[in-house]
Amino acid sequence: MKKVYLIAVVFALIAGFATYFFASEITKKTTIKDADMVSVYVPSEDIPANSKITAEMLQGDSPKFVKKDVVAADITGDAVKDPKNLVNKVTLDPLYAGETVNAKRLEDIDGANVALSLKLPEGKVAYSMSAGSVTSVDGYIREGDTVDVIVYDSDKKESSVKYKDLQILRVSTSAANNSASANGSAITDYNTLTVVVTEEEALDLYNIENQHTYKLVLNHKN
Template identity: 65%
Template sequence: MKKVYLIAVIFALVAGFATYFFASEIDKKTTIKDADTIEVIVPVNDISQNSTITEEMFAEDAGVFTKKTVVAADVNAQNVATSNEQLLGKVTVDPLYAGEPINVNRVEDINGADVALSLKLKKGKVAYSFSAGSVTSVDGYINEGDKVDVLVYDGDKGKARVAYKNLPIMRVSTATASKNASASGVALTEYSTLTVEVTEKQALALYKIENESTFKLVLKHRNNAPVPTTKPADAQ
């Protein structure tokens, strides 16, 4: 008799669990069906950091991006990409993962602070870093986006010349606020290197100047108009 009761209890438990899971699945499907949904863009495969997103990637046969319907409550609608325009021309500053809604904070414009410097270089240009203490580089007043001239002193001829004009500063490395403020009360900056955008030929010439000559960087007036990088006619 006890064995019969035991078997009955086991069957009852099994039936109870089966009923519970069945009811839960029905409830889940009903919830998803009735919930508000949103269509988002997701990568088909993982996309690495510092990848530029182009228009071709959105073509159906490209197999890079696709659209996916998700429950609106499961994502932050303000932060996920729902249209191509939110991603087009942007650069990934974090990896994007296959099937995962894309957080728009993981992409930036090409000029974004977290985008790799190599992606910002114009075609045919390279980045060259000066060893630049305050003596050679305007006493700590140079910032990213500024332009400088390179002033070189020729000891043999006893004269100075402008070797290069309007070199754009791309990076200010190891910048720290100086403890000694200027006379006007403005805090100065100390840095060990300044990175400029130049051609490969110019980089070789600058390396020679840096190692063989006395030079100074002259800070130029900043304006919104583009200024071409030029080499004076009398530069050697």
Template identity: 30%
Template sequence: MKNKGIYIIALLFGLLTSYFLYEFLAKVEKDTTKIEMETVVVAAQDVPTHTLLTREMVKLQKVPVGSAHPHALRQPEEAVGKITIIPLIAGEQLLQEKVAGKDNLGSGLAFKIPEGKRALSIQTSAIRGVAGFLKPGDRVDVLCVMETGETSESMVILQDIEILAAGANLDPHRESEEQDTKSENNQTLTLAVTVEEAQALFLADVRGDIRLILRGPAEEQTVEAKAFQMKDLFD
């Protein structure tokens, strides 16, 4: 009988312990559910610098209120289509300062290149005329003179080409440093061209003599211009 009483007491203590443990865990769970959460955009994977963000590269993640960075993006649409300015680590919050839209990119030349174009630089030692007056943002036509057989031909090979940089100057509102310190014959111009235009320009630069024709700011029309030969001067 004595042993039976001990078993009953032990059973009661066990039941009481289980009850209090259950109450404690229920209270902890209840307190946990009281934590307010908010949603931020984080990197779903490691992303290198200068990468165009896609939907697969970002995801939404809930974090406790107060732990989100003040500049954190809140919706995937705020990140998709933008370009990373610095590398991103998987799981880190995406901040406004870490990405840039196409209209608000960095100051480097790579960020100034229009979509679908490439940047090609040419030495203007062979370019005279308006070379000393050209600045970033201006648009030009490219004229080339080549020896073809026993005669020379002058032809317009490219039209309405944007100048991205004059020397090291990318700012259309600032005079080129090279223009201030060097003669115009030593200036370098960087043009925005397609791959096909780059091929034509490179060939013309190597094989011919190039001139740039400055276009007016409102001039958008291109024209059909046939090659002009030496004999045409006397017709």
């Protein structure tokens, strides 16, 4: 008789656990089904830092970014839901396949934290040249200005404007720029300027620096 009672108790416990797990699963499925869902964008593969996101990366048979439906309560307000907030942005950190893209990990192409190489026009290079004191208008040149390059030819004993309207990409070094940005100050003391040129012009500027005397002229800015 005791064995009968023991068996009955065991079966009752099994039935109770089964009922509990079944009810829990039903509740879970019902909760997910009834939850508010939202579409966000996720990478379909790992995307390196300092990568420019183009419209083509969201198109085609194998897009690098795809839509994914997730529970609204599981995402933050910075989750990217609109493709307009992806295109022409640059990744500040690596993005990993399947993770929701966070807008705070993206920056506009002209942002301060974006790699300089991504800001160069196609076919152009960045060239840093010596430009201290009187040679570079006594420290008045700023990022975004344009300058002309006056070169003195010692053989011909004459000067001429060798280049006009060279765009200033950066004033001084990367370290100096980072420090100035952190302090909210402008750079007024520098020994180098970085300009946008073609590769051929970069070679010519290198020859000018090593073989001639030159000065930079600051142009009017509209």
